[in-house]
Amino acid sequence: MVSVQLLKLLSVASLCCFIPLAASAQDKRAAAKLLTLQKSPPVYVRNQRDQSKWPGMVREGVDAGREYFGNYGPVYVYILGHEDKTLNSEAFHRRLVAEYCKHRGAGVKKRREECRDGPGAELIKKAISGRGDAYLSFVGDTDPPLAELVFINPHQFRDPYLYTRGIHEYTHVFQRAFPTTPTWMTEGGAEFFACYLGEKKGWAKLRRDMAEFMKNAQRAKDAKLGIKDMEDVDEVSPAVKKYYRHLAYDAGAWAFALMIHKSKSRSIAEVPKKFYPLVAKVGWQRALAQYAQVDNKQAFYRAFDAFLKLPLDEQLKMLEGLKE
Numbered sequence: 583m584v585s586v587q588l589l590k591l592l593s594v595a596s597l598c599c600f601i602p603l604a605a606s607a608q609d610k611r612a613a614a615k616l617l618t619l620q621k622s623p624p625v626y627v628r629n630q631r632d633q634s635k636w637p638g639m640v641r642e643g644v645d646a647g648r649e650y651f652g653n654y655g656p657v658y659v660y661i662l663g664h665e666d667k668t669l670n671s672e673a674f675h676r677r678l679v680a681e682y683c684k685h686r687g688a689g690v691k692k693r694r695e696e697c698r699d700g701p702g703a704e705l706i707k708k709a710i711s712g713r714g715d716a717y718l719s720f721v722g723d724t725d726p727p728l729a730e731l732v733f734i735n736p737h738q739f740r741d742p743y744l745y746t747r748g749i750h751e752y753t754h755v756f757q758r759a760f761p762t763t764p765t766w767m768t769e770g771g772a773e774f775f776a777c778y779l780g781e782k783k784g785w786a787k788l789r790r791d792m793a794e795f796m797k798n799a800q801r802a803k804d805a806k807l808g809i810k811d812m813e814d815v816d817e818v819s820p821a822v823k824k825y826y827r828h829l830a831y832d833a834g835a836w837a838f839a840l841m842i843h844k845s846k847s848r849s850i851a852e853v854p855k856k857f858y859p860l861v862a863k864v865g866w867q868r869a870l871a872q873y874a875q876v877d878n879k880q881a882f883y884r885a886f887d888a889f890l891k892l893p894l895d896e897q898l899k900m901l902e903g904l905k906e
């Protein structure tokens with residue numbers, strides 16, 4: 583899930599109410615290559631001549647995530663590719679690539695040049711192709727490590743999906759402040775929060791969107807695959823990877839919701855405050871078992887498989903049982 587890997591989405595908790603970590607904990611996180619709470623907001627690199635609504639939508643989505651999770655980073659947001667092709671100017675592309683490769687070069691001219699001719703040139707190629715893409719790429723070899731949120735041809739995502747995509751990507755920024763979780767939990771968590779926080783902003787409908795996800799989750803089930811097969815997308819066979827979307831995002835969002843439902847409080851707000859710190863303490867497998875009050879991850883997977891067999895209205899009723 584690192585580098586140029588496709589990773590795919592409000593609330594009321596404001597920054598004032600977020601308790602910052604003690605300095606020593608911050609230091610440990612930096613050493614462990616994790617993102618940390620920041621004073622500065624994300625840095626945006628975009629074409630200032632672009633007057634379209636798309637960059638603003640990306641920012642609003644990202645800000646909805648920051649309001650809820652806290653201001654983690656450092657984050658650099660790159661927005662490139664435009665509906666109006668005349669905005670794809672060479673001058674802007676040169677500036678964007680220079681910014682992009684500044685971190686990757688770490689002061690070494692040769693590495694900066696390699697970045698410019700490699701991943702930098704690749705970005706511009708994608709922008710000019712007109713295809714839409716959005717992902718988080720994590721840069722771990724800088725000190726401190728940083729997250730890049732790259733939005734290419736954002737107009738391809740349409741309105742209002744681009745907002746929730748912003749939340750989805752920012753959820754990954756928050757997740758990067760904690761140790762790794764399995765692919766289904768990473769992507770499923772980002773999808774769940776995109777719908778949940780998106781609904782509060784009027785950009786999504788949790789119930790409707792989750793019902794849609796369930797259709798895809800059932801397709802994976804029909805192929806005799808489950809979230810247990812999607813713990814690390816980089817390790818799965820091509821036959822399983824065909825169901826990446828279904829297992830990680832669609833089934834993952836439901837499994838994430840079920841985990842919250844099986845927790846003591848059933849509270850969504852407790853997930854960032856209690857579950858992720860528990861992952862940092864005991865690792866994701868024990869955290870999942872403890873948090874969902876089951877014996878181990880296999881027991882959770884069995885519970886989820888049983889849940890997938892329920893009628894849709896009962897599955898949707900589970901969502902109503904979740905607390906703020």
Ligand SMILES: [Zn+2]
Pocket residue numbers: 588589590750751754768769772
């Ligand atoms: Zn993602």
